[in-house]
Amino acid sequence: MNDQAKDNAADRARKQTKKSGKCVNQSQTTNCCSNNNQELNSSIEILVGGPYTKNGKNHPYGHVALRVITEGKDITYDYGRYGQTWGLGGSEGEGMLNVWTNFSKYIKGEKATGRTTKGYTFNVSDDDAKKVIEFFESKIKGVEPNQDRGYMKRFRIKEDYHALKSNCTTISVDGAKPAKPSLMEGSEHYNNGNGLTTGDKLAAKLNGWPNRIFMPADLGNYLSNLKGCDTPNKTATYNK
Amino acid sequence: MSTTKIHTLKSLLRVASPDHTRYYFLPQGTTLYYDDSLPEGLDRFYIYVNVEGINLPLQEIPKPNFIAPISAYPIEGEEIIDLLERYPISKDDLEGILKSQSPDKEDLQNLIHRLQKYVNSLP
Numbered sequence: 001m002n003d004q005a006k007d008n009a010a011d012r013a014r015k016q017t018k019k020s021g022k023c024v025n026q027s028q029t030t031n032c033c034s035n036n037n038q039e040l041n042s043s044i045e046i047l048v049g050g051p052y053t054k055n056g057k058n059h060p061y062g063h064v065a066l067r068v069i070t071e072g073k074d075i076t077y078d079y080g081r082y083g084q085t086w087g088l089g090g091s092e093g094e095g096m097l098n099v100w101t102n103f104s105k106y107i108k109g110e111k112a113t114g115r116t117t118k119g120y121t122f123n124v125s126d127d128d129a130k131k132v133i134e135f136f137e138s139k140i141k142g143v144e145p146n147q148d149r150g151y152m153k154r155f156r157i158k159e160d161y162h163a164l165k166s167n168c169t170t171i172s173v174d175g176a177k178p179a180k181p182s183l184m185e186g187s188e189h190y191n192n193g194n195g196l197t198t199g200d201k202l203a204a205k206l207n208g209w210p211n212r213i214f215m216p217a218d219l220g221n222y223l224s225n226l227k228g229c230d231t232p233n234k235t236a237t238y239n240k
Numbered sequence: 241m242s243t244t245k246i247h248t249l250k251s252l253l254r255v256a257s258p259d260h261t262r263y264y265f266l267p268q269g270t271t272l273y274y275d276d277s278l279p280e281g282l283d284r285f286y287i288y289v290n291v292e293g294i295n296l297p298l299q300e301i302p303k304p305n306f307i308a309p310i311s312a313y314p315i316e317g318e319e320i321i322d323l324l325e326r327y328p329i330s331k332d333d334l335e336g337i338l339k340s341q342s343p344d345k346e347d348l349q350n351l352i353h354r355l356q357k358y359v360n361s362l363p
């Protein structure tokens with residue numbers, strides 16, 4: 001069997017496994033949970049922040065960030081409307097990427113809202129973790145931080161924030177994919193707009209419903225239901 | 241009846257210039273009017289400013305619902321020392337800042353250590 005054929009067989013086996021939740025077609029050449037014999041010494045953690053109530057008002061949308069732990073580094077990438085906003089309900093804005101090098105400080109801010117954040121950790125190789133960091137570094141290449149708090153630098157990236165097309169969920173997923181290319185395969189059934197009000201859903205439909213998960217709660221539901229080789233290696237709950 | 245909620249600052253609030261190169265302070269006692277919270281985890285407020293004796297020229301907003309906020313965040317840990325060295329803040333301001341802090345143990349130890357050094361350096 002040549003390399004391409006091996007890849008295709010492994011891919012088919014992995015898809016079957018994801019669907020059934022059972023590891024199938026295990027052999028020396030096509031192990032569905034294969035890591036190509038790489039040691040998984042690093043990890044990525046998808047942090048899904050839930051809704052919260054503050055000042056008597058519900059904030060149902062949620063928030064997503066991506067944490068990478070590798071070779072002495074612990075970096076959390078957190079994207080959102082931290083600058084100018086515009087559009088209906090402030091649904092668009094300057095794309096601001098916060099790069100946190102102190103996870104405690106990041107999660108302290110999330111906890112301060114009163115929300116619960118769930119972390120879904122996947123073990124990855126050092127090389128794959130590096131790819132995630134490279135993904136985000138490409139976003140801030142040549143950009144000076146417009147805020148530097150020591151443990152957090154904020155960058156205005158080229159893309160603008162858009163609630164449906166380019167938000168905290170989509171950028172976190174895109175950032176995780178270099179390390180977990182198959183992560184979102186089969187996720188389309190979870191793209192239900194959980195966290196949106198009826199009015200929001202209508203507006204999103206009129207705007208063109210995205211063909212990928214864009215809401216944090218949908219991502220959380222999807223990750224919670226992963227089966228087989230794609231199940232997170234660890235989950236964590238962060239709250240007060 | 242209005243349901244607007246307000247917060248009156250109990251201590252100085254540090255705000256960054258729009259380009260984030262300098263910091264300024266909103267004084268204790270300033271009233272902030274709650275506007276909204278974003279799912280990213282930040283709260284947005286507006287303040288009213290009575291401008292007297294200056295004619296500020298106006299322009300149309302560039303996009304519908306355009307908001308250009310400035311950012312405010314707490315003065316943390318050892319930054320208090322820098323603040324003492326660089327700004328003429330009063331004892332009450334300092335007390336207000338310390339009361340508004342929730343530093344962790346490490347921050348607090350560093351702060352006490354540096355405060356001691358700062359006090360020793362005073363004439």
